[in-house]
Amino acid sequence: MDVCEMMGEHLGLVPPWKATEFWSEPNARGELDDHLRVEVPPGSCMPCPQCGRMCRIHDRTPERAWRSLDVVSRRLYIHARIPRTDCPDCGVRRADVPWARPHSHFTLSMESMIMAMCREMAVSAAAALIHEDANRIWRLVRHSARKLVEGMDLSHVTAVGVDEKCFSGHDAFVTVFADIVRHRVLFVTPGKGSGAVGEFRDFLTEHGGRAANIADFTCDFGAAYVSGIGRYFKRARITFDRFHLVKLANDAMNDVNFGKMKLAVNRMKVKYMMVRNSGSLTDGEKELRDRICEDNEELGHAYRLKESLVSVYSMGDADIARDHLLGWVSWAGRSGFRPFARLAKTVEANIEGILRWFSTGMSNALLEGTNSLISLIKRRARGFKRVENLIAVCYLTGARGKVDLYGAPR
Structure with a gap:
C-alpha cells in the first residue's frame, strides 16, 4: 500500500x-x-x-x-x-x-477535534495551539452550537430551572434554562426577566415541547421570573430555590447595622463564620461564635433569626414547616431589624412556593453549577466581546455527555 x-x-x-x-x-x-x-x-x-x-x-x-x-x-x-x-x-x-461539510475550511475529523478542545479550553488558546485564526475557530464554534440546538428534542421536558448570570459589568446578563430531570442546558438567551421566559416558551415550542407539559419550575424570588412563568406557563408550579432563601437570610443579617461591636477576632472572619452552615463549623468555631453572640446582643439576635429561617428545610413535613415559617414571619416583623422585616414580607408572600420543596425536592443546584461553569468559561477566555460567543460555548460545554456533535466519521 x-x-x-x-x-x-x-x-x-x-x-x-x-x-x-x-x-x-x-x-x-x-x-x-x-x-x-x-x-x-x-x-x-x-x-x-x-x-x-x-x-x-x-x-x-x-x-x-x-x-x-x-x-x-x-x-x-x-x-x-x-x-x-x-x-x-x-x-x-x-x-x-x-x-468535509460545505463551506468549511476543515475536515470533519479536524472539526471534531477542535470542538473537543474548545469544550475544555479557551477558543483563543485552542487557536494558538493549532496555529489557526481565532475568528475562523469562532465561526466553527457558533456553527456547531447551532447544529446542537437544532437537533434538540424537548418533547420530554417537564421540569425546568431558570437563573441569570452576569455577562459583562453589572448590567449585562444571560438567562439559563435547564432540564432539572435530565441535567442538561436547554436554552441560553441574552437579558433576564419575564421576556426571557417568553423566549424560552417559543424555543420550547420550536423544538417539540409544549408549555402545557411543564409541570414544575424552580427559580429565585425575582418578581419578573414569577410573573413570566405565570404568564407563559400557566400550569407550572413554582418551587423557590432553597439556596436563594438561604442567601436572602444571609444578606439580611449582613445588612443589619450593628454599630460598634465587641469582637475577639477580625470582623471579616466573624462575617464569614456567621453565614456558614452551622453544621460545618468546628467545635472551636462554634464556641467562638457563641461567645461573640453573647457579647453582641443584636448580632446574636440577627444570627438566631437567620438560623431559624434556614432550619425550615430540616422540618419533617410541609405542615410543620408552614407553622414554623408563619411563626418566623411574626418574629422577624417584630425584631426591629428592617432587613429581616423586608425578608419576612417576601417569605409570607411566597410561602407556598417555599413549602413546595417538601413535595418536589427541586432546587437550582444544577443552575448554580452551570453558573460556576460559565464563570470558569469567562475566566478562561478573559472575557467575551460578543454575547453570542459566550452562549455558543455554553451550549457546547453544557452538552450532556461527550457525544460526537460535529459529524466526524466514527
Missing part, C-alpha cells in the same frame, strides 16, 4: 474519489506541511447532491484546500477540485465531498 492509498483510507474515501498525489513543502514559518491531492477520474459519474441521481460531471471548481488532522506532528492539507454534476432534474450542482 503506497502513501496515497493509506491516506485515502485515513480520509474514508470511496469511489470515484481517489488520492492521487502526496507531497511536503515548507510553510511560512519554515515548518514542513504535508499535502494530499484528491481527484475524481475523468469520465466518472457522481450522485446529484440534491436528488441522488447518478449524473455526468459538468465541470470542476478551482482547487481549494482543507486542514485535516496532523500526521506525525505535521499539518495535513487536502487539495481537490470539486466536481459539479449536470443533473437533468436539478441542473448543475456542486457535489458533496465525503471529508
Whole structure:
C-alpha cells in the first residue's frame, strides 16, 4: 500500500474519489506541511447532491484546500477540485465531498477535534495551539452550537430551572434554562426577566415541547421570573430555590447595622463564620461564635433569626414547616431589624412556593453549577466581546455527555 492509498483510507474515501498525489513543502514559518491531492477520474459519474441521481460531471471548481488532522506532528492539507454534476432534474450542482461539510475550511475529523478542545479550553488558546485564526475557530464554534440546538428534542421536558448570570459589568446578563430531570442546558438567551421566559416558551415550542407539559419550575424570588412563568406557563408550579432563601437570610443579617461591636477576632472572619452552615463549623468555631453572640446582643439576635429561617428545610413535613415559617414571619416583623422585616414580607408572600420543596425536592443546584461553569468559561477566555460567543460555548460545554456533535466519521 503506497502513501496515497493509506491516506485515502485515513480520509474514508470511496469511489470515484481517489488520492492521487502526496507531497511536503515548507510553510511560512519554515515548518514542513504535508499535502494530499484528491481527484475524481475523468469520465466518472457522481450522485446529484440534491436528488441522488447518478449524473455526468459538468465541470470542476478551482482547487481549494482543507486542514485535516496532523500526521506525525505535521499539518495535513487536502487539495481537490470539486466536481459539479449536470443533473437533468436539478441542473448543475456542486457535489458533496465525503471529508468535509460545505463551506468549511476543515475536515470533519479536524472539526471534531477542535470542538473537543474548545469544550475544555479557551477558543483563543485552542487557536494558538493549532496555529489557526481565532475568528475562523469562532465561526466553527457558533456553527456547531447551532447544529446542537437544532437537533434538540424537548418533547420530554417537564421540569425546568431558570437563573441569570452576569455577562459583562453589572448590567449585562444571560438567562439559563435547564432540564432539572435530565441535567442538561436547554436554552441560553441574552437579558433576564419575564421576556426571557417568553423566549424560552417559543424555543420550547420550536423544538417539540409544549408549555402545557411543564409541570414544575424552580427559580429565585425575582418578581419578573414569577410573573413570566405565570404568564407563559400557566400550569407550572413554582418551587423557590432553597439556596436563594438561604442567601436572602444571609444578606439580611449582613445588612443589619450593628454599630460598634465587641469582637475577639477580625470582623471579616466573624462575617464569614456567621453565614456558614452551622453544621460545618468546628467545635472551636462554634464556641467562638457563641461567645461573640453573647457579647453582641443584636448580632446574636440577627444570627438566631437567620438560623431559624434556614432550619425550615430540616422540618419533617410541609405542615410543620408552614407553622414554623408563619411563626418566623411574626418574629422577624417584630425584631426591629428592617432587613429581616423586608425578608419576612417576601417569605409570607411566597410561602407556598417555599413549602413546595417538601413535595418536589427541586432546587437550582444544577443552575448554580452551570453558573460556576460559565464563570470558569469567562475566566478562561478573559472575557467575551460578543454575547453570542459566550452562549455558543455554553451550549457546547453544557452538552450532556461527550457525544460526537460535529459529524466526524466514527
